[in-house]
Amino acid sequence: MIWILLVIAAALAVVALFIALGARKAVITILAIVLVGIAGLIWYGEVYDKQKSNVVAAQQVQLSNVQMTPVYRGSYQLTARVRNNSTSHVLTGFGLTVTASDCTDQSTTARCEVVGEQSKEIRVEIPTQQSRDIIDQFGFDSIRPIGHLRWGHRIDYIKTR
Secondary structure (H helix, E strand, C coil), X not given: CHHXXXXXXXXXXXXXXXXXXXXXXXXXXXHHHHHHHHHHHHHHHHHHHHHHECCCCHHHEEEEEEEEEEEECCEEEEXXXXXXXXXXXXXXXXXXXXXXXXXXXXXXXXCEEEEEEEEEEEEEEECCCEEEEEEEEEECCCXXXXXXXXXXXXXXXXXXX
């Protein structure tokens, strides 16, 4: 109902502009108003997105059973289970950084060197206190490990609603 009233008000405003300013000035004025409106919507969307990000601490999102499997040359498939431990916010996405390290051996004290890193946003809808499985692709075209590859990951940011 409100949308109909807004459309009628906009139509009346356009007619009033044409009568008061003439066709050429009215068109320029309408275009300026539309452009300012679009810019305002984009700005509002960015501000709203930033306000809603990190409402829940990144520690309330858990990744478990993370596995990296080679799919084809330089591409790896990440599979993991993501848990939203928040009691009040639905998880809608998160930033994930995956690192590839070349290690001298398989021990926990091995000397490792980071040889690849990729970040991306994972979009997922996880209600409060629930988990979902994710699958995504990460590309590491130029890594040529000398020793053993060891994978690491970190959550950079989260998005909620």
